[in-house]
Amino acid sequence: MIKIGIINVSDRASAGIYEDIPGKAVVGFLTEWLSCDWQPVYRIIPDEQNQLEATLIELADQEGCCLVVTTGGTGPAVRDVTPEATEAVCQKLMPGFGELMRQESLKYVPTAILSRQTAGIRNQTLMLNLPGKPKAIGQCLSVVFPAIPYCIDLIGGPFLTTHEDKMAVFRPK
Template sequence: MSDEHSHDDTDHEHGDHHQPGTHDHHSHDRDELGVAVLTVSSSRTLDDDAGGDRIVDAMETAGHEVTTRDLVPDDYDKVQATVQRFVDRGDVDIVITTGGTGVTPDDVTVEAIDPLLAKELPGFGELFRRRSYEEIGTMVVATRATAGVADGVPVFAIPGSENAAALGAELIVSSAGHLAGLAGRDDEHDHEDDGGHDHESDGAHGQGGEHTHDHGDDAGNHHDH
């Protein structure tokens, strides 16, 4: 509870913020984030993962710590279970996936993540495609890059190519501290059905480690959006 700012309009317990900003709205911004990076690819390995490497480099350059990194094939259940496992970790403040956002039949990253998201952040995909348009023109329609909040943890899904990963990482670096600070606050929302994520103050979180979303057999979408 080292928050130097007194928020007399709220009664939050979520402390341990790094260097709260001077503006009240930014007082929950977080400077150093624990980042989980998941590469989704059926053709790459972690030794041949230029896109994932770009994300790791960008996050570390920005002063964040990549606390876990993994690679899974384009498999709905593996993607979903791994992202949920990352979200449940006490040392993860944001999750970034790279790959599988396209339109080929095997691209299921967006479908796999969607049921985990209590809130969508459509502005991320909009911004990503707007910036990508400058790079690849109308080919931007081939990516469904997206973001949202799962149990208080921002999750970003960006394409697998190196350029796309670099652009996505740049956008995430400039917004993630603010997003993670806001999304992780436990004073403004109750997380209705998804337990509530109280990162840093409770390493085990509210869900006992393993994910409790029964995503079923590729059925997915039982969260109303």
């Protein structure tokens, strides 16, 4: 079974103060786009770098997720530590993902330059940081997702397929 990790990084959602809407949004997009059988491995954790690093490692190394998507913690606030945690556990950074997501977000809000989304690879797992707002999650994930299945191919992960009418991906011939 293909496993995809989804982590909502939020002090308030992890404390039960409000509903985890961002993580559910990611599951919704992936369910709509992916045609292969897959299973979400879901976590809601506070903005604590050590806990996030441990969770990223768990989902990659123990759970065997080929993709781990985080939501939240990518801004400039003191508690926003998602990029630092991602960079700490990855062997390779993939800055093009963050660059493209910021470029797309700038079409909608001038504050997109404050976003620090990034991506990286840990062994056979691609890790991707998304913003915390569902609308922004959709905008960012939809623009980078066409490259994700091929990236996972290149790092030795499972072959992800999509509903081409909903999400066309790129793989060289």
